[in-house]
Amino acid sequence: MNKLAVSCLEATMIVYDMRTYNPTTGYSGCLEKVLTRGENQKNQPQGGAGTVWGCHFLPQNRDIWCTAGGSGGLFLHKYNYPMERETRDKNNNPVG
Incomplete structure (x- = not known):
């Protein structure tokens, strides 16, 4: 697991790379906005200001995980x- x-x-969600550590800046990470309200009628993504309540990695492939939004939505990430x-x-x- 890395x-x-x-x-x-x-x-928002931050994914840190635990293999790349810098003594001054810490672990390298990527900040991402997560969709929380699905898509609108024109199939354009709508980002919400809700909370990401949790995330869980797939045990068979740890490059895939799912997040749970405050509106009850589940979103798949790779x-x-x-x-x-x-x-x-x-x-x-x-430096990452």
């Missing part, structure tokens, strides 16, 4: 790895 998902208020997982700063410490 990812940590943190569910937050205002429809992690896409970057081309270059980490770079080095001027002190030769890993």
Whole structure:
């Protein structure tokens, strides 16, 4: 397991890469807005300001997880790895 998902208020979620740690900035992470109200009539996504109450990784494939929104919606996510997982700063410490 190399990812940590943190569910937050205002429809946000942070996914941290637990393999890339920098002594000054900490673990590298990606902040994402999560859809909480589905789609409108024109099939355009609508982001809500609700709370992401939880997230759970699929045991068979930990790159896939589901989040539970405050409106009762369940949303499926897939992690896409970057081309270059980490770079080095001027002190030769890993940066995500």
